[in-house]
Amino acid sequence: MLLVTGATGFIGSAVVATLHAHGHPVRAVVRDPARADVLPDGVERVAADLADTESLARAMDGCEGVFHLAAAVGAPGPEARELNVGGTRRVVDAVRRAGVRRLVHTSTSAAICVPDPGGPGCVVDEDAVGGTALTDTYSATKAEAEAVVLDAVAEGGLDAVVATVVNAYGPSPRGPLSYDQLLAAAARGAVGDIVDTRVGWTLAEDVAEGQLLAYTGGAAGRRYVLCGEVASFPEVLDTYCRFAGSEHRVRVLPQGSELGPDAPPFADRSVVYGKLGGYRVRDDGARALGFAPRGIAEGLELTARWMPGA
Structure with a gap:
């Protein structure tokens, strides 16, 4: 039995679907029963709270592995630290109490984005040490959570x-x-400006496959970066517009630029990474496990077909 926290989230639901499709019995931690409709038939539902080690340990009873994906994105500082750091510490404690064989902790490139010794900008490196160059609450607390596990x-x-x-x-x-x-x-024409900075992009489905590879073949204490392809924000958005049949194209701003207050969700990440000079990725460990994600063109075409009306 494999337990998944954050099972009804964007990536968590993809992980549950992938584990289930590969024939693994799955137990999903569900805080809101109304969100459980995304879970496949046959997936066990269980109530547990990241604030309560005992409830987590009970949920993990009889489990061989735990995939910890629950996290606070965009929450205020104290709330984010309580869930991302405190919650991860309690997951680790519960894993030990329940006798779970292996934990897969889901982190983010924002937690290991460090100055690039090989040139300008930053590098997302599987062997990175010393936290992250990003100072926002989410990045900082995810870096702390990762340190708890390691x-x-x-x-x-x-x-x-x-x-x-x-x-x-x-x-x-x-x-x-x-x-x-x-x-x-x-695609709707609602993104006017975007900062010209390069970051990694990965399909959620490929992330889920990478999580399973890390569980089955990863070495304890190792970090595995799951990246499909590095590309700039303007390249990704304009390519998606073409696949979606939209004539809209974004206006490219140089690195270091700011966006207006009406910028749509996630556009601000181009500003954040632009101030760092973008990043490159070192993901040899994940590739050695057999991780073979799809690139930007294939992934965006697939997404445009899946997301009609965009």
């Missing part, structure tokens, strides 16, 4: 791997959330 491996013998997700988009049982919102806004 410290438990180094000091307490926990069997855990970290699956680091770059900007996720594309089909998900949860629907068009995350960067899909930015893609759809561009």
